[in-house]
Structures are given as structure tokens and as C-alpha cells.
Amino acid sequence: MKVIFKLYATLQDYLPAEAKRTNAQTLHLEEGTTVQQIIERFALPQKLCHLVLIDGHFVPPGERGTRVLEDGAILAIWPPVAGG
Template sequence: MQVTFKLFAMLQDYLPPEGRKDNVLALDLADGTTIQQVIERFALPEKSCKLVLVDGTFVPPAERDTRTLKEGETLAIWPPIAGG
């Protein structure tokens, strides 16, 4: 299945060069892949995965192990950041 994967701020360094320009990478994943599996595949530090959104909706840390991604969804992750 095709999933859109986005990493922002300091995490964008974990994307391959072709993804860094726009913070986005198209992923071809096996059905049933969880958010946690994607995090591990890209070796993202756990403590840096503060804000995890799937199609803009927050996924709590406790659900990352079980939340499977679906065809066409967008997974976006930020480290701890703030603004205002």
C-alpha cells in the first residue's frame, strides 16, 4: 500500500535526500504496518517522536504499536516544538 510519510524540523534529517526538500516521502508498505514499525524503520529516536499525526489527527504514544496505516494515509511526525 502507498502511504505518504512526512518528517519535520530536526527529524527531516532522517529522510533520504530526495525527501528532505519537501519533507515528504512516498512509502510502499506491507499491509498491516504500524506507526511504530515505520518509526523503527527510519531509526527515529523515540523521544524525538513527540507529535505524531495521521491525516492530521493525533495518535497517542500508547497507540503507535497497534495503529496500522491504511492505503493513502499521511503519517507526519515532529520532535518537541512549539510556537505562538
Template structure:
């Protein structure tokens, strides 16, 4: 199945070079793939996987190892952000 995978801020460095400018890439993942299975090949440091959204809806940390996606979903991940 195909999903849109978006990474923000410093995490865009983990996308393929041609996708970094747009911060997103269309990827093929197995049916029923979990967030953890999708994130793993991109070697994202888990300490930087802070805000996770599926189709704009927050996914709490305790659901990230078991939550699966559906065809056409958009997975977006933000690192911790400091401001002031």
C-alpha cells in the same frame, strides 16, 4: 500499500536526501503496518517522536505500537518544539 510519510524540523535529517527539501516521501509498507514498524527503518530516536498525526488526527503514545495505517494515509511526525 503506499502512504505519505512526513517528518518535520530536525527529523527531516532521517529522510532520504532527495526528500528532505519537501519533508515528505511516498513509501511502500506492508498492509496493516503499524506506526512502530513504519518508523523503525528511519532510525528516529523515540524521544524525538513527539507529535504523531495520521491524516491530521493525533495518535496518542499508547496507540503508536498497535495503530495501523491504510493505503493512501499520511503519517506526519514532529519532534518536541520549544518556543517563547
């Protein structure tokens, strides 16, 4: 299945160079892959995975290990950020 994976702000350094201009890359994943498995696959520091969204919906930290990605999903992750 295909999932669009987005990393922003300082986390974009964990994307391949060709993906940085869009902050996104397409992942081809096994069925049943969880959010936490993607975080580990890209070696993202846990404490920097602050805002985790699937299709714009917030995924609480306690659900990342069990939350399974579905075909066509958009997974986006930010470090702690804010604005005004």
C-alpha cells in the same frame, strides 16, 4: 499500499536527501504495517517522536504499536516544538 511519510524540523535529517525539499516521501508498505514499525524502520529516536499525526489526527504514544496504517494515509511526525 502507499503511505505518504513526512518528517519535520530536526527529524527531517532522517529522510533521504531528495525528500528533504518536500519533507515527504512515498512509502510502499505491507498491509498491516503500524506507526511504530515505521518509526523503527527509519531509526527515529523515540523521545523525538513527540507529535505523531495520521491525516492530521493525533496518535497517542500508547497507540503507536497497534495503530495500523491504511492505504493513502499521511503519516507526519515532529520532535517537541512550539511557537506563538
